[in-house]
Amino acid sequence: MLVVLTLLFVVECRVLGLDINTHVDKSQIHNTSGSAEEQKMLEEVIGIFDSGSDFLNDNPTASVILLYVFFIFAARITFRKKRLNLSETFIAHIYIACQMQVLEIIQTLVTLRLSSGAFLPHHLSGFIMYPMLVYDYHQLYDMKWWKTIWRTIVSITLAGAFYLILVVLLSVAIGIYLATHGIFDNTQIVINP
DSSP states (O other): OHHHHHHHHHHHHHHHTOOOOOOOOGGGEEEOSOOHHHHHHHHHHHHHHHHHHHHHHHOHHHHHHHHHHHHHHHHHHHTTTSSOOHHHHHHHHHHHHHHHHHHHHHHHHHHSSOOTTBOTTSOOBHHHHHHHHHHHHHHHHTOOHHHHHHHHHHHHHHHHHHHHHHHHHHHHHHHHHHHHTTTTSSOOEEEOO
């Protein structure tokens, strides 16, 4: 169902002429100094990022599922004493992803644009997504409303923290790789606006 709904959303965006891709334009990045080897290494690193970005853009269902991994572990930690185990939490979040995808399709049809205040992994407005998450968690974990609200906030914060930790770890790993190969010695990278 998630695959079908995500495919429907992608087709809807194509028909409406909306761009859901978020990749860096390689023509905007220039290496102002450095050897041919350093430029080649920089192009390879940019190619790695572009390949990953292209994969996620070409496979929106995979990107939604990958990004929901952060929400799954955050919800499991936040709602740990309640009745769902890890696999049930995964299934519940796929259900939530399907629900959010339906709301995203409806919102895009009504507004004819993607939400600028998007909340990953969806292009869904936070004014819709936050209350729906609270409602879903209230329904799934059978908690009182106020308890559900603050645990949902904690869960979203944890998911964001997990995502930032992954980004920092990947950046550090790439930085170490580039530093060990001498890329930073005399190279300046300029990104044109």
